[in-house]
Amino acid sequence: MKKIFPLEEENKNSDRVVDALKHEIRKYLKRERNKKLPEGAPFWIFECRMGQKEESAQEVLVQDLISTIDKAHAEKWGECYIEIIAKPAKNLKNKEEAQ
Template identity: 50%
Template structure:
């Protein structure tokens, strides 16, 4: 998905437009995750970019997209650009002795330091 979303639509409530945009993005991600995985892949990973325009889009994590969208809406931005590309990926096994809930940044799933 490569798309520029407009937040100001004539005759529509801005909050409803924002909700519809988030729904469309979530629906796209769910659809991509349902696709069959190629041989040797464990899950679908996503390469994401976000910016006010296509030219100033920067790499963003999938889980940060909603917060970035809310930030643009809170600042009163008229539009934003989102690029989400699915790619097959393989999970890497955890090292022996590594805590089960820890991520690469040393934080567990609840955001607490391990």
């Protein structure tokens, strides 16, 4: 998912807009986690980036994404760019056998 989300909308409470954004992100992550994994991959890895614009987006851990959205809302950003890319993890079993 690569998308620019508004954090403030006319005629809407900004807290509700941010809550809707968080809900959409959680729903996307759940949907991606439920997809069938490729052979040999134990779980999904999410590469996340967030910023005011696509060019200024920085890497963020998936577990810190919601708190980063809260910080952006506290700093009164008008909109934010969020990129979440799901990738299958490498096979952990082969790493253990190699050691």
